[in-house]
Amino acid sequence: MSPPKPECGPPIRALAEVLENHREGGSNHRLTLAIEGWPGAEPGQFLMISAGAVTAVDRTDPLLPRPMAIYRGHARVGSGPARIEVLYKASGRGTRLLAEALPGQRVRVVGPLGRSFPPPTASTRAFLVGGGTGIASLFELAARAVAEGAATRVLLGARTAADLMGVGDFGRLGVELDLATEDGSVGIHGRVTDALRPRLEQPSDRHTIVYACGPTPMMRACSELAAQSGARCIVSLENNMACGFGVCLGCAVPVVGGGFSLVCRAGPIYEAGDVAWQGLP
Amino acid sequence: MSPPKPECGPPIRALAEVLENHREGGSNHRLTLAIEGWPGAEPGQFLMISAGAVTAVDRTDPLLPRPMAIYRGHARVGSGPARIEVLYKASGRGTRLLAEALPGQRVRVVGPLGRSFPPPTASTRAFLVGGGTGIASLFELAARAVAEGAATRVLLGARTAADLMGVGDFGRLGVELDLATEDGSVGIHGRVTDALRPRLEQPSDRHTIVYACGPTPMMRACSELAAQSGARCIVSLENNMACGFGVCLGCAVPVVGGGFSLVCRAGPIYEAGDVAWQGLP
Amino acid sequence: MTASIDTRVDFAGIPLRTPVLTASGTFGYGTEFAPFLDLREIGGFVAKSLTLLPRSGNPPPRIAETPSGMLNAISIENIGVEAFLAEKLPALPADVVVIASCFGTDPSDYAKLAARLSESSRIAGIEINASCPHVKSGGIEFGQDPILLADLVRRVRDASAKPLIVKLSPNVTRIGEMAEICQSAGADGLTLINAVQAMEVDVETRRPVLWNVLGGLSGPAIRPIALRMVWQAARAVDIPICGVGGIATAEDAVKFLLCGATAIQVGTINYINPQAAAEIAQGMVEYASRKGFARLADLIGALILPER
Amino acid sequence: MTASIDTRVDFAGIPLRTPVLTASGTFGYGTEFAPFLDLREIGGFVAKSLTLLPRSGNPPPRIAETPSGMLNAISIENIGVEAFLAEKLPALPADVVVIASCFGTDPSDYAKLAARLSESSRIAGIEINASCPHVKSGGIEFGQDPILLADLVRRVRDASAKPLIVKLSPNVTRIGEMAEICQSAGADGLTLINAVQAMEVDVETRRPVLWNVLGGLSGPAIRPIALRMVWQAARAVDIPICGVGGIATAEDAVKFLLCGATAIQVGTINYINPQAAAEIAQGMVEYASRKGFARLADLIGALILPER
Numbered sequence A, B: 001m002s003p004p005k006p007e008c009g010p011p012i013r014a015l016a017e018v019l020e021n022h023r024e025g026g027s028n029h030r031l032t033l034a035i036e037g038w039p040g041a042e043p044g045q046f047l048m049i050s051a052g053a054v055t056a057v058d059r060t061d062p063l064l065p066r067p068m069a070i071y072r073g074h075a076r077v078g079s080g081p082a083r084i085e086v087l088y089k090a091s092g093r094g095t096r097l098l099a100e101a102l103p104g105q106r107v108r109v110v111g112p113l114g115r116s117f118p119p120p121t122a123s124t125r126a127f128l129v130g131g132g133t134g135i136a137s138l139f140e141l142a143a144r145a146v147a148e149g150a151a152t153r154v155l156l157g158a159r160t161a162a163d164l165m166g167v168g169d170f171g172r173l174g175v176e177l178d179l180a181t182e183d184g185s186v187g188i189h190g191r192v193t194d195a196l197r198p199r200l201e202q203p204s205d206r207h208t209i210v211y212a213c214g215p216t217p218m219m220r221a222c223s224e225l226a227a228q229s230g231a232r233c234i235v236s237l238e239n240n241m242a243c244g245f246g247v248c249l250g251c252a253v254p255v256v257g258g259g260f261s262l263v264c265r266a267g268p269i270y271e272a273g274d275v276a277w278q279g280l281p
Numbered sequence C, D: 001m002t003a004s005i006d007t008r009v010d011f012a013g014i015p016l017r018t019p020v021l022t023a024s025g026t027f028g029y030g031t032e033f034a035p036f037l038d039l040r041e042i043g044g045f046v047a048k049s050l051t052l053l054p055r056s057g058n059p060p061p062r063i064a065e066t067p068s069g070m071l072n073a074i075s076i077e078n079i080g081v082e083a084f085l086a087e088k089l090p091a092l093p094a095d096v097v098v099i100a101s102c103f104g105t106d107p108s109d110y111a112k113l114a115a116r117l118s119e120s121s122r123i124a125g126i127e128i129n130a131s132c133p134h135v136k137s138g139g140i141e142f143g144q145d146p147i148l149l150a151d152l153v154r155r156v157r158d159a160s161a162k163p164l165i166v167k168l169s170p171n172v173t174r175i176g177e178m179a180e181i182c183q184s185a186g187a188d189g190l191t192l193i194n195a196v197q198a199m200e201v202d203v204e205t206r207r208p209v210l211w212n213v214l215g216g217l218s219g220p221a222i223r224p225i226a227l228r229m230v231w232q233a234a235r236a237v238d239i240p241i242c243g244v245g246g247i248a249t250a251e252d253a254v255k256f257l258l259c260g261a262t263a264i265q266v267g268t269i270n271y272i273n274p275q276a277a278a279e280i281a282q283g284m285v286e287y288a289s290r291k292g293f294a295r296l297a298d299l300i301g302a303l304i305l306p307e308r
């Protein structure tokens, strides 16, 4: 499969300083890092972050770093370090340890990694559909879409209001924003795909692009809705990763036409039509 | 071997709160813990302390707790938790992680463990000889000796002044205090045993007790000096430990007359004459 | 709600209150844990391996820490079978299940031990330690050689009518084959795994860390190896299996049951948390009720395999 | 001061700038690490195992995290020997030592691969992966069966004049015996260990974590097992040994040399720290100078054993 866009980089390995790391509703956290020598990143790229702050001596449990989308990158002030934001959910062992990292402590990062979203243009009708932590992969894309003058609607869904990530940030971008919660605590009562469906009722052409990131069933549903209305659909996949830069072969997902594709290298961004959905974990 | 004194206890397992944990010269640290349900301890007993503060999720590396002498136990205020002080040297993986524990964080402890020093009496001429981190095992004994009205002299040695633990505390007890440093930065220029030697030149009887805790060669030298002058010598041994309460059999040391003794259970306090010195690690 | 879960299992003819036992050599003779837990909160324990005569082990250092694990080379230091029967056994509450572990350098040692231990009504079962990974003569050869192992098990089987459990060594090419051999030789159950033979070096002294040079690796590091071997053994035999190796949490214990173990043993973690076994027993009940299992026994072999 | 240390070693006839290599399957085809380190800072690398034809591996999930380790069941996904020779090899700097790893389901596959690879002057040596722990047909049988292994090594020996290295499986009863077999069958060197066969289960889904059910355990967790096997193999054979298994620091690497390894390979840690191999190479120099060794080669087998 031809990648949507040449990968950005080259990635660096850095000892990032934690500037902020606080809880934002539910178990969602916002981590702000200062990274020296950051080469810049494109929307949709990610980082590998150590599972917890670096301690006096390296601990081998948990062993593997965790892949995290680059939620927002701030323009570097002069020659200083870049400021990079990550939104994450403290769920398992690594992210719960990460949630304990204090400002001034350090975390190891490798990135930017992966390929970025094919950018929207002024003629694009862009629907950015985010579910759960998948929302984190969409902010830079939304900002880019607005900058390009694309008609941009962001649809965000989660179980409940507290779990919705970054709603305020998206709001400030001035995009059209639809929210959906499974308990109806905010926005429409239901799934984010229920919010998308009516938007795609009219047949649309390839200038209409659905960018989806979230749980696999959600992305799969988005790709079907898009296909029905003739729209293009781009998804950002998740998979277990050990390295993040294409050497462990652990992140492979099956693709249409047979064989596998490395989410960390050929992805995480895919044309929905290229993904062999039934074969995903 | 008949233990010098029946063991105190029963030990408890507790999630202790870190009240203070700061550096005190060199790589020595003072850790103050608040422990609920603490049964009290006798001079010479120790704790098993987790290798670092307890984190959101248990990490299995480093795996084993670390044995640490109970440096000082403070009388409980009303029904509140007991305040226990530990002096430790941040040297290896576990103690360097322990040195990062912040006030308010928690560490797991099991204790009090091991047997205590045979107490001095009013008729005792007590020499407490501490080297390096071994000093930490002697403070409660010194306090007891003073309380009993024993003639008490404390001799403390280390590589350099900064490495000397708890000198101020011993001073405040009003004991006679001799210091020795290998670089001469404070006290006599040499080993703590060089400070002990002149004190034992006159032949002495069994009322003279040399209590020694420190590196094995130091304790061995003390036992020889004591033997030469006819004094009694009690030592506090160290050995690798996994459990601290007599089940792993990992802490065994050879004893005179063959066989092994568990430092955590029969010890750490031994009559110097019972120890098969040549067989120590 | 969790009260309604039936926690009982039958392991090799031994009725257990809960599938959670503690492993030989990690629980002393039981009494050492009195300050920390009520022995009735667990299914029972396997006592430190016994020899016919008292045995003093290796000189120090005997243990070392490794990533998520530890090494040991104790060499079966124990008080001997007679002192165990005379002093240790009577000190235990009557309703605590005690499994005795036998160790020897010759099959006849094992047979004599099993016969002697079988005279006591307090012994619920015999575990053959055919797998001690660091004693040159003894353990390792039995557990690693099919012929030796079959002979050993038969000899002990003839010497005792108690439930007979063979504890297997992980240091073999085909664990399933060893399991089959024990089954056909008359074993009632299997325990696996013992520690994995390993080594550690001190780069400062340039010497082996252990006096014995080689030792046994235990702790969470080996859990995935133990789980694999339990899974393979469970598919090779019909007799029940007791899983041991790196179990630190109730979830770990559940994994072993799902892979086919009838019971589990908590080992190294007892040192770090002397209350672990009781906490694991409780946690398994919570898991079962959360997952809607009425009996812990229903978890045995309940692993869902992809149909291919 | 550290500059004065001679870091060169000769491994199985391959002159190495430093004893630090990177392990097959953990370093891709080399080029992936260009952003992170200069390949000239390490001794060289073993490329991902190759098969005669391109091979796509197992469906996801392929990896899982375990205590101080990870499981993998990739199943030798690779681009095939021809694409490797045509595309990957030319992309590498001329002075980088490249060892090719061969994998097959039949001895003739290995022989053909070795012969084809030997045509390239860029290949410094051939490593036989006779030990892949998770492919039913192939790896595991060769590495675990003395007769199959001897035959395999002889067949490949006849097919190639390049330095021939056999990578052994840790899933055997007697590693020393396997080492001897390879030596007498004509191997120039040995690499050990490959990942240890293991398993992990997800208690929420009650399913194996890996699509393949079984996988290979790697990372620091297995280091004490690898060190033991290297020690045992080094005492069994005269041919040089390359130690691999859980190496994360220069001290870890030194331990393997002290136990008799001539070189080492960094594996899993490359994923976590893509600069690890270069840092380890540098750290070994610092260790040597701190300890007063003029040559890293002087560390080989320099373990001090208690005289008894």
Ligand SMILES: Cc1cc2nc3c(=O)[nH]c(=O)nc-3n(C[C@H](O)[C@H](O)[C@H](O)COP(=O)(O)OP(=O)(O)OC[C@H]3O[C@@H](n4cnc5c(N)ncnc54)[C@H](O)[C@@H]3O)c2cc1C
Residues within 6 Å of the ligand: A046, A051, A064, A065, A066, A067, A068, A069, A070, A086, A087, A088, A089, A090, A091, A092, A093, A094, A095, A096, A133, A136, A137, A237, A238, A239, A240, A241, A268, D064, D065
């Ligand atoms: C490209 C990419 C971008 C991501 N961006 C974000 C983000 O911005 N915010 C966020 O909260 N999450 C993100 N995730 C998911 C995140 O990586 C996992 O939630 C996280 O790895 C779980 O780690 P844990 O320590 O909480 O769970 P644990 O249970 O401790 O994880 C155990 C192992 O499984 C892996 N794992 C578990 N769940 C996942 C998962 N869903 N995806 C990948 N690996 C997993 C872990 O990496 C680790 O190796 C992203 C995943 C990918 C692949």
Ligand SMILES: Cc1cc2nc3c(=O)[nH]c(=O)nc-3n(C[C@H](O)[C@H](O)[C@H](O)COP(=O)(O)OP(=O)(O)OC[C@H]3O[C@@H](n4cnc5c(N)ncnc54)[C@H](O)[C@@H]3O)c2cc1C
Residues within 6 Å of the ligand: B046, B051, B064, B065, B066, B067, B068, B069, B070, B086, B087, B088, B089, B090, B091, B092, B093, B094, B095, B096, B133, B136, B137, B237, B238, B239, B240, B241, B268, C064, C065
């Ligand atoms: C009864 C007793 C009381 C002690 N009291 C004190 C004290 O009050 N203050 C203090 O600073 N130290 C004390 N020690 C020594 C202290 O336990 C070790 O310094 C500490 O375990 C080293 O751990 P680490 O994490 O720094 O080293 P690491 O290198 O990480 O230790 C690795 C392993 O070796 C063991 N180990 C290493 N050195 C020793 C040692 N000297 N003794 C026992 N185990 C060791 C560790 O416990 C651990 O299991 C005492 C030891 C014993 C046995």
Ligand SMILES: Cc1cc2nc3c(=O)[nH]c(=O)nc-3n(C[C@H](O)[C@H](O)[C@H](O)COP(=O)(O)O)c2cc1C
Residues within 6 Å of the ligand: B248, B249, B250, C023, C024, C025, C026, C048, C049, C072, C074, C076, C101, C129, C167, C193, C194, C195, C217, C218, C219, C220, C222, C244, C245, C246, C247, C265, C266, C267, C268, C269
């Ligand atoms: C210090 C120590 C001593 C042990 N002694 C014995 C023993 O005497 N008999 C035996 O069968 N197993 C013995 N074992 C092995 C354990 O019973 C268990 O099989 C092994 O440690 C793996 O389980 P774990 O990882 O939970 O510890 C010992 C283990 C340790 C750590």
Ligand SMILES: Cc1cc2nc3c(=O)[nH]c(=O)nc-3n(C[C@H](O)[C@H](O)[C@H](O)COP(=O)(O)O)c2cc1C
Residues within 6 Å of the ligand: A248, A249, A250, D023, D024, D025, D026, D048, D049, D072, D074, D076, D101, D129, D167, D193, D194, D195, D217, D218, D219, D220, D222, D244, D245, D246, D247, D265, D266, D267, D268, D269
């Ligand atoms: C994801 C992964 C893939 C591997 N692929 C191969 C392979 O293709 N060929 C091979 O000989 N070894 C392979 N190995 C084994 C490693 O080369 C190494 O022997 C093993 O991981 C132990 O070393 P470590 O603990 O340093 O990783 C692989 C290991 C991992 C983790």
Ligand code: FES
Residues within 6 Å of the ligand: A240, A241, A242, A243, A244, A245, A246, A247, A248, A249, A250, A251, A252, A262, A263, A264, A265
């Ligand atoms: S995560 Fe290692 S190859 Fe993709």
Ligand code: FES
Residues within 6 Å of the ligand: B240, B241, B242, B243, B244, B245, B246, B247, B248, B249, B250, B251, B252, B262, B263, B264, B265
């Ligand atoms: S430390 Fe376990 S018996 Fe002494």
